[in-house]
Structures are given as structure tokens and as C-alpha cells.
Amino acid sequence: MMAHQIEIFSPASGKAFPLEEVPDELFSAGLMGPGLAIMLDGSDWNIYAPLDAVCSAVFPTGHAVALKHAGGLELLIHIGIETFRAEGAFQKNVVEDQKVSRGQKLIGIDPAFFPAQNPLVIFTLINGVQFSFETHPKEMVLAGKTTLFTIS
Secondary structure, three states, rough: OOOOEEEEEEOOOEEOOOOOOOOHHHHHHHOOEEEEEEOOOOOOEEEEOOOOOOEEEEEOOOOEEEOOOOOOEEEEEEEEEOOOOOOEEEEEEEOOOOEEOOEEEEEEEEEHOOOOOOOOOEEEEEEHHOOOOEEEEEOOOOOOOOOOEEOO
């Protein structure tokens, strides 16, 4: 259990909104834990570590990465809807069991795979209900600079 507060920063830059508005029931119903979504603003096509952690999983196409903090908190960063088949859309910059530092680049996104609309980045605290946390709502967020949650 965590003895102090942990700040969790945004993994991406763009417009933040509630998970309930995500067009995927797995996320909108909270089945993957509490969190929020970020519509990339196109200024930065990379996903960054929101805190110091260990990479517990990187999905084969690179569309999602799971992280685990030393205090037990588990997080999921999922890029897009139905992107699990998007071979070549994502560049993995992290491997399983790798320690990552806040702000470290995890995934690069190829904008050519998203010509119609910038992808959503869905960010959940997988086991967040086990922790006391505060959400810091903001409309526009910057990767590595905007605090999204404080865990205590």
C-alpha cells in the first residue's frame, strides 16, 4: 500500500473527457477501471509514461500498454478503438518488465493510420477502486505536464 501521494500525469496531449463518452462499452461502462479519454490534438503523436512504473504488458501491435506502480496501482493506456489489428500503426519503445520513468516515450503513433480523425487515448486505473484517488478534471491536457489523478 502507498504511504504517500502519487501524482499521475497525462500520457498524451489533447482534449480530455469522461470515459462514459468513449464509444466502446468495455471502457465507457468502467469495466477496465476508472479513468478518462484524451482525443489527441495532433501536436504530439507519442504516448508517455504517466509515472515511474514497470511495464507489465505491451500488446503485440503496440496499441496498448499496461504499467504497474511499486505501490500496486495498475494502469492501462489504450490507443484508439478497434486498433488491435492495426499492424504498423504503432512503434513500441518499451518491453515487458522494463522500468519506465515519468515522461519516457512508450509508444509512437503513425498519423497516416488515422487520416479521418486523431485517435482517442483511453487511460484507466485498472485496479483504481482499491485506492483512494482524486481526479483533476481539465479540458486540455499536456503529456507529462498535466496531473490527471492523485493517489493516496
